[in-house]
Amino acid sequence: MKKELDTRGLDFSTRCVHSGVYKDEVYNSVVTPIYPSSTFYFEGPGQTSGYDYTRTRNPTRVALEENLASLEGGAGCTATSTGMSAISSVLHLLPENAHIIAGHEIYGGTFRLFNDIMPKRALKVSQVDMRDIDAVRNAIRPETKAIWIETPSNPLLNLTDVEAVCRLAQEHDLLSIADNTFLTPFLQRPLELGADLVVHSTTKYLNGHSDVVGGAVIAATDDLAEQVAAICNALGTTCSPYDAWLVLRGVKTLSLRMAAHEQNGMALARFLDQRPEVERVYYPGLESHPDHALACRQQSGFGGMLSFDMHGGEDKAQAFIAGLRLYSFAESLGGVESLIEHPASMSHAAMTPEGQAAAGIGPGTIRVSAGIEASHDLIADMEQAFTALD
Numbered sequence: 001m002k003k004e005l006d007t008r009g010l011d012f013s014t015r016c017v018h019s020g021v022y023k024d025e026v027y028n029s030v031v032t033p034i035y036p037s038s039t040f041y042f043e044g045p046g047q048t049s050g051y052d053y054t055r056t057r058n059p060t061r062v063a064l065e066e067n068l069a070s071l072e073g074g075a076g077c078t079a080t081s082t083g084m085s086a087i088s089s090v091l092h093l094l095p096e097n098a099h100i101i102a103g104h105e106i107y108g109g110t111f112r113l114f115n116d117i118m119p120k121r122a123l124k125v126s127q128v129d130m131r132d133i134d135a136v137r138n139a140i141r142p143e144t145k146a147i148w149i150e151t152p153s154n155p156l157l158n159l160t161d162v163e164a165v166c167r168l169a170q171e172h173d174l175l176s177i178a179d180n181t182f183l184t185p186f187l188q189r190p191l192e193l194g195a196d197l198v199v200h201s202t203t204k205y206l207n208g209h210s211d212v213v214g215g216a217v218i219a220a221t222d223d224l225a226e227q228v229a230a231i232c233n234a235l236g237t238t239c240s241p242y243d244a245w246l247v248l249r250g251v252k253t254l255s256l257r258m259a260a261h262e263q264n265g266m267a268l269a270r271f272l273d274q275r276p277e278v279e280r281v282y283y284p285g286l287e288s289h290p291d292h293a294l295a296c297r298q299q300s301g302f303g304g305m306l307s308f309d310m311h312g313g314e315d316k317a318q319a320f321i322a323g324l325r326l327y328s329f330a331e332s333l334g335g336v337e338s339l340i341e342h343p344a345s346m347s348h349a350a351m352t353p354e355g356q357a358a359a360g361i362g363p364g365t366i367r368v369s370a371g372i373e374a375s376h377d378l379i380a381d382m383e384q385a386f387t388a389l390d
Protein backbone atom coordinates (compact mmCIF):
# COMPACT_ATOMS: atom_id res chain seq x y z
CA MET A 1 0.00 0.00 0.00
CA LYS A 2 1.40 3.32 -1.07
CA LYS A 3 -0.44 5.73 1.27
CA GLU A 4 1.88 8.66 2.08
CA LEU A 5 4.94 7.02 0.50
CA ASP A 6 8.17 7.77 2.41
CA THR A 7 10.60 9.05 -0.23
CA ARG A 8 13.50 9.90 2.08
CA GLY A 9 16.78 8.57 0.75
CA LEU A 10 15.51 8.20 -2.81
CA ASP A 11 17.20 9.92 -5.74
CA PHE A 12 16.28 13.54 -6.59
CA SER A 13 14.46 12.64 -9.81
CA THR A 14 12.49 9.92 -8.02
CA ARG A 15 11.42 12.42 -5.37
CA CYS A 16 10.33 14.88 -8.10
CA VAL A 17 7.80 12.27 -9.22
CA HIS A 18 6.69 10.79 -5.88
CA SER A 19 7.26 13.14 -2.90
CA GLY A 20 4.06 14.37 -1.30
CA VAL A 21 1.90 13.07 -4.13
CA TYR A 22 -0.26 10.42 -2.46
CA LYS A 23 -3.06 12.29 -0.71
CA ASP A 24 -6.07 10.23 -1.86
CA GLU A 25 -6.71 7.44 0.63
CA VAL A 26 -10.14 6.56 -0.76
CA TYR A 27 -9.59 5.69 -4.42
CA ASN A 28 -5.77 5.27 -4.50
CA SER A 29 -5.41 7.93 -7.18
CA VAL A 30 -1.92 7.94 -8.70
CA VAL A 31 -2.22 11.70 -9.29
CA THR A 32 -2.89 14.10 -6.41
CA PRO A 33 -6.55 15.21 -6.63
CA ILE A 34 -7.43 18.91 -6.70
CA TYR A 35 -9.30 19.63 -3.46
CA PRO A 36 -11.06 22.92 -4.27
CA SER A 37 -13.04 22.89 -1.02
CA SER A 38 -12.57 26.18 0.82
CA THR A 39 -13.57 24.59 4.11
CA PHE A 40 -13.51 21.11 5.71
CA TYR A 41 -16.14 19.85 8.16
CA PHE A 42 -15.39 18.95 11.76
CA GLU A 43 -16.49 15.51 12.99
CA GLY A 44 -17.01 17.03 16.43
CA PRO A 45 -15.50 19.75 18.63
CA GLY A 46 -11.81 19.98 17.77
CA GLN A 47 -12.03 16.89 15.54
CA THR A 48 -10.70 17.66 12.07
CA SER A 49 -9.12 15.66 9.26
CA GLY A 50 -6.05 17.85 9.72
CA TYR A 51 -7.64 20.46 7.46
CA ASP A 52 -10.16 23.14 8.37
CA TYR A 53 -9.81 26.10 5.96
CA THR A 54 -7.94 26.27 2.65
CA ARG A 55 -6.09 29.54 3.23
CA THR A 56 -4.45 27.83 6.20
CA ARG A 57 -3.94 24.32 4.82
CA ASN A 58 -5.17 22.36 1.81
CA PRO A 59 -4.32 18.77 0.82
CA THR A 60 -3.33 19.61 -2.78
CA ARG A 61 -1.12 22.45 -1.58
CA VAL A 62 0.41 20.24 1.14
CA ALA A 63 1.33 17.70 -1.57
CA LEU A 64 3.30 20.38 -3.43
CA GLU A 65 4.81 21.71 -0.20
CA GLU A 66 6.08 18.28 0.83
CA ASN A 67 7.50 17.78 -2.64
CA LEU A 68 9.39 21.10 -2.70
CA ALA A 69 10.63 20.71 0.90
CA SER A 70 12.08 17.34 -0.10
CA LEU A 71 13.76 18.68 -3.25
CA GLU A 72 15.40 21.63 -1.46
CA GLY A 73 16.27 19.51 1.59
CA GLY A 74 14.24 21.73 3.93
CA ALA A 75 12.20 21.08 7.08
CA GLY A 76 9.04 22.58 5.59
CA CYS A 77 7.59 24.65 2.76
CA THR A 78 4.72 27.06 2.17
CA ALA A 79 3.46 27.40 -1.40
CA THR A 80 2.41 30.95 -2.23
CA SER A 81 0.35 32.72 -4.89
CA THR A 82 3.38 34.26 -6.69
CA GLY A 83 7.13 34.54 -6.29
CA MET A 84 6.63 38.09 -5.06
CA SER A 85 4.17 36.95 -2.39
CA ALA A 86 6.79 34.43 -1.20
CA ILE A 87 9.33 37.26 -0.94
CA SER A 88 6.88 39.70 0.73
CA SER A 89 5.88 37.02 3.24
CA VAL A 90 9.48 36.21 4.18
CA LEU A 91 10.21 39.90 4.83
CA HIS A 92 7.54 39.76 7.56
CA LEU A 93 9.92 37.57 9.59
CA LEU A 94 12.03 40.69 10.19
CA PRO A 95 11.42 43.03 13.12
CA GLU A 96 10.55 46.70 12.80
CA ASN A 97 13.33 48.99 11.48
CA ALA A 98 15.33 46.06 10.15
CA HIS A 99 18.10 46.56 7.63
CA ILE A 100 18.92 43.98 4.98
CA ILE A 101 21.79 43.55 2.55
CA ALA A 102 21.20 42.53 -1.06
CA GLY A 103 23.12 42.48 -4.33
CA HIS A 104 23.18 45.25 -6.96
CA GLU A 105 21.58 43.13 -9.60
CA ILE A 106 18.41 41.57 -8.24
CA TYR A 107 15.10 40.61 -9.83
CA GLY A 108 13.20 43.77 -10.88
CA GLY A 109 10.14 43.02 -8.73
CA THR A 110 12.31 42.40 -5.67
CA PHE A 111 14.17 45.66 -6.40
CA ARG A 112 10.85 47.54 -6.49
CA LEU A 113 9.64 45.90 -3.28
CA PHE A 114 12.92 46.67 -1.48
CA ASN A 115 13.19 50.25 -2.74
CA ASP A 116 9.61 51.56 -3.16
CA ILE A 117 7.32 49.59 -0.87
CA MET A 118 9.24 48.28 2.15
CA PRO A 119 10.96 51.58 3.09
CA LYS A 120 7.44 52.86 3.92
CA ARG A 121 7.26 49.98 6.42
CA ALA A 122 10.61 51.00 7.92
CA LEU A 123 12.71 48.35 6.20
CA LYS A 124 16.07 49.58 4.93
CA VAL A 125 18.11 47.92 2.19
CA SER A 126 21.75 48.29 1.18
CA GLN A 127 22.68 46.96 -2.24
CA VAL A 128 26.29 45.89 -2.61
CA ASP A 129 28.47 43.85 -4.95
CA MET A 130 27.78 40.37 -3.54
CA ARG A 131 30.87 38.96 -5.27
CA ASP A 132 32.94 41.00 -2.81
CA ILE A 133 32.61 39.41 0.64
CA ASP A 134 34.32 42.41 2.29
CA ALA A 135 31.69 44.72 0.77
CA VAL A 136 28.99 42.51 2.30
CA ARG A 137 30.75 42.49 5.69
CA ASN A 138 31.23 46.27 5.62
CA ALA A 139 27.53 46.81 4.97
CA ILE A 140 26.54 45.07 8.24
CA ARG A 141 25.12 47.49 10.82
CA PRO A 142 23.72 46.93 14.31
CA GLU A 143 20.15 46.84 12.90
CA THR A 144 21.02 44.43 10.02
CA LYS A 145 18.83 41.33 10.24
CA ALA A 146 19.18 39.50 6.94
CA ILE A 147 21.24 38.96 3.81
CA TRP A 148 19.41 38.46 0.51
CA ILE A 149 21.13 36.15 -1.98
CA GLU A 150 20.19 35.84 -5.64
CA THR A 151 22.59 33.69 -7.63
CA PRO A 152 23.13 33.64 -10.56
CA SER A 153 22.07 37.26 -10.91
CA ASN A 154 19.61 38.56 -13.46
CA PRO A 155 20.38 39.31 -16.30
CA LEU A 156 24.20 39.10 -16.25
CA LEU A 157 24.62 35.76 -14.44
CA ASN A 158 27.09 36.93 -11.81
CA LEU A 159 27.52 34.46 -8.98
CA THR A 160 27.46 34.86 -5.20
CA ASP A 161 29.50 32.47 -3.05
CA VAL A 162 26.52 31.15 -1.06
CA GLU A 163 28.59 29.27 1.52
CA ALA A 164 30.81 32.28 2.30
CA VAL A 165 27.88 34.70 2.58
CA CYS A 166 25.87 32.29 4.77
CA ARG A 167 28.88 31.79 7.06
CA LEU A 168 29.14 35.57 7.44
CA ALA A 169 25.40 35.73 8.17
CA GLN A 170 25.74 33.05 10.85
CA GLU A 171 28.67 34.85 12.51
CA HIS A 172 26.52 37.98 12.81
CA ASP A 173 23.29 36.18 13.69
CA LEU A 174 21.57 37.29 10.47
CA LEU A 175 19.00 35.35 8.45
CA SER A 176 20.29 34.23 5.06
CA ILE A 177 17.62 34.05 2.39
CA ALA A 178 18.34 32.73 -1.13
CA ASP A 179 16.18 33.19 -4.22
CA ASN A 180 16.82 29.89 -6.05
CA THR A 181 14.48 30.54 -9.00
CA PHE A 182 17.15 30.52 -11.73
CA LEU A 183 18.78 27.17 -10.93
CA THR A 184 16.15 25.21 -8.98
CA PRO A 185 17.20 22.53 -6.45
CA PHE A 186 18.18 20.30 -9.37
CA LEU A 187 21.28 22.46 -9.90
CA GLN A 188 21.80 24.27 -6.58
CA ARG A 189 20.64 23.68 -3.00
CA PRO A 190 21.29 26.79 -0.88
CA LEU A 191 20.07 25.14 2.37
CA GLU A 192 22.92 22.62 2.06
CA LEU A 193 25.29 25.58 1.67
CA GLY A 194 24.08 27.12 4.94
CA ALA A 195 21.08 29.29 3.98
CA ASP A 196 18.14 29.56 6.41
CA LEU A 197 15.44 30.07 3.79
CA VAL A 198 14.96 29.54 0.07
CA VAL A 199 12.35 31.39 -1.98
CA HIS A 200 11.12 30.52 -5.46
CA SER A 201 9.05 31.89 -8.23
CA THR A 202 7.50 28.55 -9.21
CA THR A 203 6.22 30.47 -12.26
CA LYS A 204 9.59 29.70 -13.81
CA TYR A 205 11.42 26.34 -13.93
CA LEU A 206 9.60 24.49 -11.13
CA ASN A 207 6.30 24.64 -12.99
CA GLY A 208 8.16 24.98 -16.27
CA HIS A 209 5.25 25.31 -18.70
CA SER A 210 4.50 29.08 -18.59
CA ASP A 211 0.92 28.41 -17.49
CA VAL A 212 0.84 29.41 -13.82
CA VAL A 213 2.17 32.12 -11.50
CA GLY A 214 3.23 30.82 -8.10
CA GLY A 215 5.88 30.88 -5.42
CA ALA A 216 7.28 28.95 -2.48
CA VAL A 217 9.27 29.43 0.70
CA ILE A 218 11.33 26.51 1.99
CA ALA A 219 12.80 26.72 5.49
CA ALA A 220 15.81 24.92 6.95
CA THR A 221 14.24 24.35 10.38
CA ASP A 222 10.81 23.39 11.74
CA ASP A 223 10.72 26.59 13.74
CA LEU A 224 11.27 28.84 10.69
CA ALA A 225 8.88 26.74 8.60
CA GLU A 226 6.14 27.22 11.23
CA GLN A 227 6.75 30.95 11.40
CA VAL A 228 6.55 31.28 7.60
CA ALA A 229 3.36 29.19 7.44
CA ALA A 230 1.78 31.37 10.15
CA ILE A 231 2.75 34.58 8.31
CA CYS A 232 1.43 33.31 4.96
CA ASN A 233 -1.83 32.27 6.60
CA ALA A 234 -2.17 35.64 8.33
CA LEU A 235 -1.30 37.66 5.21
CA GLY A 236 -3.34 35.39 2.92
CA THR A 237 -0.45 34.76 0.51
CA THR A 238 -0.87 30.99 0.10
CA CYS A 239 -1.67 29.61 -3.37
CA SER A 240 -4.87 28.08 -4.72
CA PRO A 241 -5.29 24.29 -4.94
CA TYR A 242 -5.54 24.56 -8.75
CA ASP A 243 -2.19 26.33 -9.04
CA ALA A 244 -0.58 23.93 -6.55
CA TRP A 245 -1.79 21.03 -8.67
CA LEU A 246 -0.30 22.52 -11.86
CA VAL A 247 3.08 23.15 -10.25
CA LEU A 248 3.11 19.64 -8.78
CA ARG A 249 2.44 18.26 -12.27
CA GLY A 250 5.22 20.41 -13.72
CA VAL A 251 7.80 19.52 -11.09
CA LYS A 252 7.61 15.80 -11.86
CA THR A 253 9.65 16.38 -15.04
CA LEU A 254 12.06 18.90 -13.46
CA SER A 255 15.18 16.73 -13.84
CA LEU A 256 14.51 15.98 -17.51
CA ARG A 257 13.65 19.56 -18.33
CA MET A 258 16.61 21.10 -16.49
CA ALA A 259 19.01 18.76 -18.26
CA ALA A 260 17.55 19.86 -21.62
CA HIS A 261 17.57 23.59 -20.68
CA GLU A 262 21.17 23.25 -19.63
CA GLN A 263 22.23 21.48 -22.81
CA ASN A 264 20.65 24.25 -24.89
CA GLY A 265 22.08 27.00 -22.65
CA MET A 266 25.57 25.63 -23.21
CA ALA A 267 25.06 25.10 -26.95
CA LEU A 268 23.76 28.65 -27.45
CA ALA A 269 26.51 30.18 -25.29
CA ARG A 270 29.21 28.40 -27.33
CA PHE A 271 27.51 29.37 -30.62
CA LEU A 272 27.14 33.04 -29.63
CA ASP A 273 30.69 33.16 -28.26
CA GLN A 274 32.14 32.69 -31.75
CA ARG A 275 29.77 35.05 -33.62
CA PRO A 276 31.40 38.27 -34.87
CA GLU A 277 28.17 40.25 -34.15
CA VAL A 278 28.47 39.40 -30.44
CA GLU A 279 30.71 41.40 -28.15
CA ARG A 280 30.40 39.29 -25.01
CA VAL A 281 28.50 36.26 -23.71
CA TYR A 282 27.42 35.85 -20.08
CA TYR A 283 27.06 32.17 -19.17
CA PRO A 284 28.70 30.58 -16.10
CA GLY A 285 29.30 27.38 -18.07
CA LEU A 286 31.88 29.10 -20.31
CA GLU A 287 35.46 28.74 -19.04
CA SER A 288 35.88 32.46 -19.76
CA HIS A 289 33.12 33.43 -17.27
CA PRO A 290 34.79 35.10 -14.25
CA ASP A 291 32.81 32.90 -11.81
CA HIS A 292 33.21 29.63 -13.72
CA ALA A 293 35.20 27.95 -10.92
CA LEU A 294 32.63 28.96 -8.29
CA ALA A 295 29.83 27.69 -10.55
CA CYS A 296 31.59 24.31 -10.78
CA ARG A 297 31.89 24.21 -6.99
CA GLN A 298 28.47 25.30 -5.73
CA GLN A 299 26.19 24.27 -8.63
CA SER A 300 25.76 20.90 -10.26
CA GLY A 301 25.21 22.52 -13.66
CA PHE A 302 24.97 25.93 -15.32
CA GLY A 303 21.29 26.21 -16.19
CA GLY A 304 19.39 27.53 -19.18
CA MET A 305 19.74 31.30 -18.75
CA LEU A 306 22.30 33.32 -20.69
CA SER A 307 22.81 36.89 -21.85
CA PHE A 308 24.97 38.53 -24.47
CA ASP A 309 25.96 41.99 -25.68
CA MET A 310 25.58 42.74 -29.37
CA HIS A 311 27.78 45.15 -31.27
CA GLY A 312 25.77 48.09 -32.55
CA GLY A 313 23.62 48.80 -29.48
CA GLU A 314 19.85 48.74 -29.18
CA ASP A 315 19.02 49.05 -32.91
CA LYS A 316 21.04 45.98 -33.83
CA ALA A 317 19.76 44.06 -30.78
CA GLN A 318 16.11 44.82 -31.63
CA ALA A 319 16.65 43.99 -35.32
CA PHE A 320 18.18 40.64 -34.37
CA ILE A 321 15.29 39.82 -32.02
CA ALA A 322 12.75 40.81 -34.70
CA GLY A 323 14.38 38.38 -37.14
CA LEU A 324 13.90 35.33 -34.90
CA ARG A 325 11.06 32.89 -35.56
CA LEU A 326 11.36 30.25 -32.87
CA TYR A 327 11.97 32.43 -29.82
CA SER A 328 9.09 34.36 -28.28
CA PHE A 329 9.93 38.00 -27.57
CA ALA A 330 8.78 37.96 -23.95
CA GLU A 331 9.73 38.52 -20.34
CA SER A 332 9.75 35.64 -17.85
CA LEU A 333 11.82 32.47 -18.16
CA GLY A 334 12.02 28.81 -17.33
CA GLY A 335 9.33 27.45 -19.64
CA VAL A 336 9.76 24.69 -22.20
CA GLU A 337 9.65 27.28 -25.00
CA SER A 338 12.66 29.53 -25.65
CA LEU A 339 12.16 33.20 -24.80
CA ILE A 340 14.27 36.23 -25.65
CA GLU A 341 14.10 39.76 -24.28
CA HIS A 342 15.86 43.12 -24.10
CA PRO A 343 16.53 43.85 -20.37
CA ALA A 344 17.19 47.61 -20.77
CA SER A 345 13.70 48.24 -22.18
CA MET A 346 11.81 45.33 -20.60
CA SER A 347 12.70 43.31 -17.46
CA HIS A 348 15.05 45.98 -16.07
CA ALA A 349 13.28 49.11 -17.34
CA ALA A 350 12.54 50.09 -13.71
CA MET A 351 16.25 50.80 -13.23
CA THR A 352 17.57 54.24 -14.22
CA PRO A 353 19.94 54.34 -17.24
CA GLU A 354 22.77 55.08 -14.77
CA GLY A 355 21.72 52.13 -12.59
CA GLN A 356 21.64 49.89 -15.64
CA ALA A 357 25.07 51.08 -16.73
CA ALA A 358 26.48 50.54 -13.22
CA ALA A 359 25.10 46.99 -13.21
CA GLY A 360 26.59 46.39 -16.67
CA ILE A 361 23.28 46.18 -18.57
CA GLY A 362 23.86 47.87 -21.92
CA PRO A 363 21.56 48.91 -24.78
CA GLY A 364 22.84 45.89 -26.76
CA THR A 365 22.30 43.37 -23.93
CA ILE A 366 19.93 40.51 -24.79
CA ARG A 367 18.72 37.83 -22.36
CA VAL A 368 17.76 34.32 -23.45
CA SER A 369 15.79 31.67 -21.59
CA ALA A 370 16.76 28.52 -23.48
CA GLY A 371 13.81 26.16 -23.80
CA ILE A 372 13.89 22.41 -24.39
CA GLU A 373 13.67 22.44 -28.21
CA ALA A 374 16.41 20.75 -30.26
CA SER A 375 19.69 22.70 -29.96
CA HIS A 376 20.29 22.69 -33.73
CA ASP A 377 16.91 24.31 -34.40
CA LEU A 378 17.58 27.04 -31.82
CA ILE A 379 21.03 27.69 -33.30
CA ALA A 380 19.79 27.64 -36.90
CA ASP A 381 17.15 30.25 -36.05
CA MET A 382 19.77 32.57 -34.52
CA GLU A 383 22.06 31.94 -37.49
CA GLN A 384 19.41 33.09 -40.00
CA ALA A 385 18.59 36.15 -37.86
CA PHE A 386 22.28 37.13 -37.77
CA THR A 387 22.61 36.62 -41.56
CA ALA A 388 19.54 38.77 -42.18
CA LEU A 389 21.24 41.69 -40.39
CA ASP A 390 23.87 42.08 -43.13
Ligand SMILES: *Cc1c(COP(=O)(O)O)cnc(C)c1O
Nearest residue numbers: 082083084107181201203213214
Ligand atom coordinates in the same frame (compact mmCIF):
# COMPACT_ATOMS: atom_id res chain seq x y z
C1 LIG B 1 10.04 35.91 -11.61
C2 LIG B 1 10.95 36.04 -10.43
C3 LIG B 1 10.46 36.47 -9.19
C4 LIG B 1 9.02 36.89 -8.98
O1 LIG B 1 8.12 35.86 -9.20
P1 LIG B 1 6.57 36.06 -9.67
O2 LIG B 1 6.09 34.67 -9.72
O3 LIG B 1 6.63 36.76 -11.00
O4 LIG B 1 5.92 36.88 -8.63
C5 LIG B 1 11.35 36.53 -8.14
N1 LIG B 1 12.65 36.20 -8.28
C6 LIG B 1 13.16 35.81 -9.47
C7 LIG B 1 14.60 35.47 -9.57
C8 LIG B 1 12.33 35.71 -10.59
O5 LIG B 1 12.84 35.32 -11.76
